Every structure is written in C-alpha cells, then in structure tokens.
Amino acid sequence: MSFSTIAIIGLGLQGGSIGLAVKAYLPRARTTGYDVSPAHRARAAERGLVDEVCETPADAVRNADLVIFCVPPGAMGMAAEQVREALPAHCLVSDVGSSKQAIARDLGAALPDHMVIPAHPVAGTENSGPDAGFAHLFRNRWCIVTPPATTDMLKLSDLVGFWEALGANVEIMTPEHHDLVLAVTSHLPHLIAYTIVGTASDLEDVTQSEVIKYSAGGFRDFTRIAASDPTMWRDVFLSNKDAVLTMLQRFTEDLTALQRAIRVGDGDMLFDQFKRTRAIRRSIIEEGQDDSRPDFGRNDHENEK
Amino acid sequence: MSFSTIAIIGLGLQGGSIGLAVKAYLPRARTTGYDVSPAHRARAAERGLVDEVCETPADAVRNADLVIFCVPPGAMGMAAEQVREALPAHCLVSDVGSSKQAIARDLGAALPDHMVIPAHPVAGTENSGPDAGFAHLFRNRWCIVTPPATTDMLKLSDLVGFWEALGANVEIMTPEHHDLVLAVTSHLPHLIAYTIVGTASDLEDVTQSEVIKYSAGGFRDFTRIAASDPTMWRDVFLSNKDAVLTMLQRFTEDLTALQRAIRVGDGDMLFDQFKRTRAIRRSIIEEGQDDSRPDFGRNDHENEK
CATH class of the missing domain: 1.10.3660.10 (6-phosphogluconate dehydrogenase C-terminal like domain)
Incomplete structure (x- = not known):
C-alpha cells in the first residue's frame, strides 16, 4: 500500500465506511478523521471509524499522504480551504462526491499546489451520518476515478490500488x-x-x-x-x-x-x-x-x- | 373456513401464491386451478400450486364455492365468460386485479347472476409465472376488498376471513x-x-x-x-x-x-x-x-x- 496515513474529512456514510474498510482491508495504514459536527466526531470515535478523530481539519491532515473529502458536493471547496495551510505538499487530494466537474474545479481552486484526483464510489445506502458506514460498502461496487489531463500517473495508480484494496472495481473516465x-x-x-x-x-x-x-x-x-x-x-x-x-x-x-x-x-x-x-x-x-x-x-x- | 373448494383461474404469481397459501394456512380446503398456458399448467402441477390442475376453466370451477380470477385486468371478462355455464349458483366470485372499477364492471357483466366481490391484495414481486408464487406472499400485507353496494354481507365476511387466514390485513373501500x-x-x-x-x-x-x-x-x-x-x-x-x-x-x-x-x-x-x-x-x-x-x-x- 502506497499510503501510510489517510485523512478522512467528513465521517458520514462514505467517510465512515472508508475508515472501517481501511481497518479491515489495509490494517497497516493509519487513519485520521474530522467531522464538522462535534456529536458526529464523538460518535465516530466511539465506533472507531478512524484511528484518531481530530478536533480540527488541519490536525487531521497534518501527516497525511492521502486526504479524502467526504462532505456534500457544495462543501468541498470550503473543506479544502480549511486544510490548505496544514496539508503536506506531497499529499494526494481526492474525494467521493457524486458530481465530478464542479468538485474538481472547487478542489483545484482551493488547493492549487496539490495533486487532485477526484473519485466517486458508486455505492451507498439511504442512511447517513456516523452510524451509517460499514466496511464492505464498496465490495463489488464500481469506483469511478476522474483524473485531470495533467495527472501524476504514479499517484493515480496508488489511488486505483487503494480503491481496489477496499473491494471496488475501478473505472477511469473524464469528469464530463x-x-x-x-x-x-x-x-x-x-x-x-x-x-x-x-x-x-x-x-x-x-x-x-x-x-x-x-x-x-x-x-x-x-x-x-x-x-x-x-x-x-x-x-x-x-x-x-x-x-x-x-x-x-x-x-x-x-x-x-x-x-x-x-x-x-x-x-x-x-x-x-x-x-x-x-x-x-x-x-x-x-x-x-x-x-x-x-x-x-x-x-x-x-x-x- | 367457509369455503370448501376454491377455484383459481390463472396460476401465476398471485394465483400460485394463493394456492400455496391455502395449502399452508387452510389445509382442509380443496383447491382447483386452471391456466390458459399448457406449459404453465404443467409447471403448476409439478409445483403443486393447487390440489388439481384442470384442463378447462369449466372443470376448475364445477364444484367451487369461491372462484378467484388471477388473470391480467384486461382478461377478466373473458375468463369469467368461460366459466359461466359451469359455475355453481352459490359460488362467490372474486379476483386479485390491481384496478377495481373496470374489473367489477367486467366480472359483473360476464356473471350477472352471481355475487361478485372484487379484491386486491397489495402484495407482489417483480417475478411472474407459475414459478413465482410462495405461500407467505400475503403475510402482513393489505388486501383491499371493494364490495358492491348490494353486497351479500355473509359472503363478504367469508371473503374477509379467507384473506385474513392467508395472513393479510383486510380493508374495505369503494372501487373508486x-x-x-x-x-x-x-x-x-x-x-x-x-x-x-x-x-x-x-x-x-x-x-x-x-x-x-x-x-x-x-x-x-x-x-x-x-x-x-x-x-x-x-x-x-x-x-x-x-x-x-x-x-x-x-x-x-x-x-x-x-x-x-x-x-x-x-x-x-x-x-x-x-x-x-x-x-x-x-x-x-x-x-x-x-x-x-x-x-x-x-x-x-x-x-x-
């Protein structure tokens, strides 16, 4: 596994499932997490969705080599801005949002000096929040990765490997x-x-x-x-x-x-x-x-x- | 149980499930059945959907005190006409169709001398045909009975009791x-x-x-x-x-x-x-x-x- 520390911003259905899936399928990786809701942070800690629930988004990303934004599409830009100062230069930025052109634009604008490779696991349930996640959510589901034209092929390969490790089949396509x-x-x-x-x-x-x-x-x-x-x-x-x-x-x-x-x-x-x-x-x-x-x-x- | 012989015309998902449910929950009642498709009749006999699969609709209803039409809404009138000559005078006529005004009209026109009390069990799956039915389809589902204004209250009560025996909750309303x-x-x-x-x-x-x-x-x-x-x-x-x-x-x-x-x-x-x-x-x-x-x-x- 190419990522040793994975930061998850937003600990709902998707973020929580990623945290649990990493524990189950990539046990050597360390996970940190943040959620804007104090109640959700507390519940995430109780359920052990990530190894460490942090009190600020900056704390969550400080040692990460992969950060995955798992917040609603409209909140991606602001969530990315909140980690900009603390985000290591080599850290790959990704997300799980259901639309890709707008999110690629918002993440790129907020983090212009980082490699951003958006992704979308086509998996979910009708439930949301820190109690909704489970480790096998992505098994046998497709994860669509939408790399920019100028993508870093090694980092792309790492991200594909990450989702495959979580049980997903990966497909590459344009955001459009x-x-x-x-x-x-x-x-x-x-x-x-x-x-x-x-x-x-x-x-x-x-x-x-x-x-x-x-x-x-x-x-x-x-x-x-x-x-x-x-x-x-x-x-x-x-x-x-x-x-x-x-x-x-x-x-x-x-x-x-x-x-x-x-x-x-x-x-x-x-x-x-x-x-x-x-x-x-x-x-x-x-x-x-x-x-x-x-x-x-x-x-x-x-x-x- | 007020019905000793129940004829089921149409042995698909609904008809087959009624037959299996009668066997499971009303074992003292005898069931006969007919389906317009020879292949479906053969399969119905193999699965034992009813006690006796008949070669004509008339044979199926000859000794019935309840006949339930389980054919598509547009085929109700013709199916009813095919049993008219053989249908005992006291036999209650019902159905399982998903619309009620048109079916009440068609069954009434085809069998003007019989008591007709339409019904609609709100239960089903996406499957159809003689392999689709199962005995507990109606359990904890609603069955809507739409008696005509001049209904026979004893027969209505018998029909309600029949559906309740199959596990359904019964509601009475107008066909409209x-x-x-x-x-x-x-x-x-x-x-x-x-x-x-x-x-x-x-x-x-x-x-x-x-x-x-x-x-x-x-x-x-x-x-x-x-x-x-x-x-x-x-x-x-x-x-x-x-x-x-x-x-x-x-x-x-x-x-x-x-x-x-x-x-x-x-x-x-x-x-x-x-x-x-x-x-x-x-x-x-x-x-x-x-x-x-x-x-x-x-x-x-x-x-x-």
Missing part, C-alpha cells in the same frame, strides 16, 4: 462523461423518487395514512431512495445542473409519450415499452450490481420473522 | 377510492419506473453497458419494478386510465417545480422538498410495510457471499 452517466443512473432516479414521494404527500383525496398502508404496491421502493441525505442531494443537483436537466428533458419526453398512449388506449405501445425493460434488469443482476432474489429478498427476511 | 389510492401508491410508480428504464436504454452518449455498471447509484431500484409483467401492467394502465392520468398530472407539476429550482439554483427549495420525505419512509417501516435494513438488506446478503 462521469457527470452524464451518473445523471441518468443516479441523479435522475433520486430526483424522480423525491418528486413522487412529495406528490403523494400533498394529495387531498388520498390520505398520508393510505399512502403508507398501501405502499407495498411499488411506492415503498421510491421512499427508500427519497430517504437519502437532503443536503447532499441538494448539492448534487446544483453541482451537476446541466446534465441533470438534459436527462430530465429526455425523461419528460418519454413520459409524455406513455401518457398519450394511456390516454388514447394504445395498448400495443405500452406493451412494447414495458417488455423492453426486463433485459436490463437481468443484465444488472448478471453483472453483480443487484440482488437476484425477488423483491430484493425482502420476503426471505419477512419469512424469518 | 381504491383506484385513486392505488394510482398513486402503485400505478404511478410503475409507470415512472418503466419510463426511466426506457429513457436510459435509448441514450446515445451513455452506453447500455454503463447504465448497467453504475446502476447501484439508484437506477437499479427502478429496474426491479420495471421488470414486472408487461401484459398485466398494460392492462392496469388501460383499466385505470382516469386516476392514473390525474396522478400523473400532479406528478408532472411537482417535477416541473423541482426542475425550475435546479435551473435557477434554488437550493433552499430543493432542501425543503428533500427533507420532507424521510418521515414517510420511517412510517412505512414502522407500520411493517418495508424492511428497515439499509438498502433493503442487500448488503447483509452481499456480506454473506
């Missing part, structure tokens, strides 16, 4: 392409899930209690995604605005076409659209990106009760 | 209200999931392979719902057109408002919308309608591998 791909596989799904849960909350002729009771018909799946951290997701949409709006436009066109098919009673069009989608599900399961058990295995669990 | 509630908790989520999976399949600048690889960011949840039976869902949208279009209109308005907030950079509006939705998730878990484990427990499973 990352932002387009994630707009469709992650950002648009979250936007739609937040929307429909909001729509269902505001109805007059269907009560909230009915929405909750009959949620097993499909709605409950959306509430899981819509339970994700609101601060982070606000920042994702603001920091990847163009790609999200582009994908949203495509989605709206497709939805309008299905709406019209329903209105005019075009069953053939509906059937043709609906039967296309099973193949994608099958591929996702074959490639190990989802659970093959029906209903995500919920029924296995319910059966055990 | 059912169709409105399910439009938001089930039909709209499915329409949106089918749409987004279609949108993601048709992009030029993001490949299908990328959509699959990075689906763990949220998209994979939608592919599960969009893997549901296309024939059934075509019929659901056609048979509950008005309520679906009403809910879709509300959803589109809300999505447009969020789109505008992203475009103008209104982070406060986004945050306010996103933070409202966690409470609903919490209630759904508290009421036992979803799994409390993060990511539906997927990570527990992956950890075991």
Whole structure:
C-alpha cells in the first residue's frame, strides 16, 4: 500500500465506511478523521471509524499522504480551504462526491499546489451520518476515478490500488462523461423518487395514512431512495445542473409519450415499452450490481420473522 | 373456513401464491386451478400450486364455492365468460386485479347472476409465472376488498376471513377510492419506473453497458419494478386510465417545480422538498410495510457471499 496515513474529512456514510474498510482491508495504514459536527466526531470515535478523530481539519491532515473529502458536493471547496495551510505538499487530494466537474474545479481552486484526483464510489445506502458506514460498502461496487489531463500517473495508480484494496472495481473516465452517466443512473432516479414521494404527500383525496398502508404496491421502493441525505442531494443537483436537466428533458419526453398512449388506449405501445425493460434488469443482476432474489429478498427476511 | 373448494383461474404469481397459501394456512380446503398456458399448467402441477390442475376453466370451477380470477385486468371478462355455464349458483366470485372499477364492471357483466366481490391484495414481486408464487406472499400485507353496494354481507365476511387466514390485513373501500389510492401508491410508480428504464436504454452518449455498471447509484431500484409483467401492467394502465392520468398530472407539476429550482439554483427549495420525505419512509417501516435494513438488506446478503 502506497499510503501510510489517510485523512478522512467528513465521517458520514462514505467517510465512515472508508475508515472501517481501511481497518479491515489495509490494517497497516493509519487513519485520521474530522467531522464538522462535534456529536458526529464523538460518535465516530466511539465506533472507531478512524484511528484518531481530530478536533480540527488541519490536525487531521497534518501527516497525511492521502486526504479524502467526504462532505456534500457544495462543501468541498470550503473543506479544502480549511486544510490548505496544514496539508503536506506531497499529499494526494481526492474525494467521493457524486458530481465530478464542479468538485474538481472547487478542489483545484482551493488547493492549487496539490495533486487532485477526484473519485466517486458508486455505492451507498439511504442512511447517513456516523452510524451509517460499514466496511464492505464498496465490495463489488464500481469506483469511478476522474483524473485531470495533467495527472501524476504514479499517484493515480496508488489511488486505483487503494480503491481496489477496499473491494471496488475501478473505472477511469473524464469528469464530463462521469457527470452524464451518473445523471441518468443516479441523479435522475433520486430526483424522480423525491418528486413522487412529495406528490403523494400533498394529495387531498388520498390520505398520508393510505399512502403508507398501501405502499407495498411499488411506492415503498421510491421512499427508500427519497430517504437519502437532503443536503447532499441538494448539492448534487446544483453541482451537476446541466446534465441533470438534459436527462430530465429526455425523461419528460418519454413520459409524455406513455401518457398519450394511456390516454388514447394504445395498448400495443405500452406493451412494447414495458417488455423492453426486463433485459436490463437481468443484465444488472448478471453483472453483480443487484440482488437476484425477488423483491430484493425482502420476503426471505419477512419469512424469518 | 367457509369455503370448501376454491377455484383459481390463472396460476401465476398471485394465483400460485394463493394456492400455496391455502395449502399452508387452510389445509382442509380443496383447491382447483386452471391456466390458459399448457406449459404453465404443467409447471403448476409439478409445483403443486393447487390440489388439481384442470384442463378447462369449466372443470376448475364445477364444484367451487369461491372462484378467484388471477388473470391480467384486461382478461377478466373473458375468463369469467368461460366459466359461466359451469359455475355453481352459490359460488362467490372474486379476483386479485390491481384496478377495481373496470374489473367489477367486467366480472359483473360476464356473471350477472352471481355475487361478485372484487379484491386486491397489495402484495407482489417483480417475478411472474407459475414459478413465482410462495405461500407467505400475503403475510402482513393489505388486501383491499371493494364490495358492491348490494353486497351479500355473509359472503363478504367469508371473503374477509379467507384473506385474513392467508395472513393479510383486510380493508374495505369503494372501487373508486381504491383506484385513486392505488394510482398513486402503485400505478404511478410503475409507470415512472418503466419510463426511466426506457429513457436510459435509448441514450446515445451513455452506453447500455454503463447504465448497467453504475446502476447501484439508484437506477437499479427502478429496474426491479420495471421488470414486472408487461401484459398485466398494460392492462392496469388501460383499466385505470382516469386516476392514473390525474396522478400523473400532479406528478408532472411537482417535477416541473423541482426542475425550475435546479435551473435557477434554488437550493433552499430543493432542501425543503428533500427533507420532507424521510418521515414517510420511517412510517412505512414502522407500520411493517418495508424492511428497515439499509438498502433493503442487500448488503447483509452481499456480506454473506
């Protein structure tokens, strides 16, 4: 392992999982960490998310050769500025943010003398905070690394090795392409899930209690995604605005076409659209990106009760 | 138990699960079944979904005191006509369809001399066919019964008792209200999931392979719902057109408002919308309608591998 001291700024789901994963899979590396919330720092120390929870971001990075910013996309620039004076010159700077162009720009502006290689592990749950992390979050998930054109190839290789050690498969792409791909596989799904849960909350002729009771018909799946951290997701949409709006436009066109098919009673069009989608599900399961058990295995669990 | 012979027309996920649930929870009742597909009949017999798989729908219902139609909403009327001559006069007619006004009308028109009490167990998985069913599908799920105004109260009570014996909680409502509630908790989520999976399949600048690889960011949840039976869902949208279009209109308005907030950079509006939705998730878990484990427990499973 090329990194001996890893500083983690932000000890929520991602930061906490990285800390625990390093302990599990890279036990010789030392970890330090900082979180802006005193309560989260205390809890992080109790759970042992990192070897040392520091009281300032500067203390956390002072001996680091890798610092990973695990804060919401909109807070990356400020978090980076807070460590600038203390950050060793050789320390590699990375992050786990869900948008890459804006974050690369913000980290680069705050730390112009450091090598910055942004990254995004495509892994998570709907939970957040210092209790949410676990060591195997990244296992068999993809981590997308978006090196700048002028990247240090040795440091890039070290970062790739780091994520592979944590169990992830690594893919390299440009920040522009990352932002387009994630707009469709992650950002648009979250936007739609937040929307429909909001729509269902505001109805007059269907009560909230009915929405909750009959949620097993499909709605409950959306509430899981819509339970994700609101601060982070606000920042994702603001920091990847163009790609999200582009994908949203495509989605709206497709939805309008299905709406019209329903209105005019075009069953053939509906059937043709609906039967296309099973193949994608099958591929996702074959490639190990989802659970093959029906209903995500919920029924296995319910059966055990 | 008030029913001694139960005929199940359609031996897919719902029909097969009812058959297995009757065996498990009402072992003294006899079940007969029919499916329009010879291959499905053969498989149903192999799995023992019902005590007797019949070669015609008429044979299946000849001695029944309850017949449950478990076919797609658009096939209910024809399935009912096929049993009319053989159906005993006292036999109660019910179904499991996802829309209730259109099905009540179709079953009533086909069987004008029988008591028809439609029902809808709000339970399922993305799988379909004779291999999809399991006995505990209905446990702790809601079954909505929509009796006509002139219902036979004793038969209604028998049907409620039947579903409770299978583990469901029963709620009574009008077919109109059912169709409105399910439009938001089930039909709209499915329409949106089918749409987004279609949108993601048709992009030029993001490949299908990328959509699959990075689906763990949220998209994979939608592919599960969009893997549901296309024939059934075509019929659901056609048979509950008005309520679906009403809910879709509300959803589109809300999505447009969020789109505008992203475009103008209104982070406060986004945050306010996103933070409202966690409470609903919490209630759904508290009421036992979803799994409390993060990511539906997927990570527990992956950890075991």
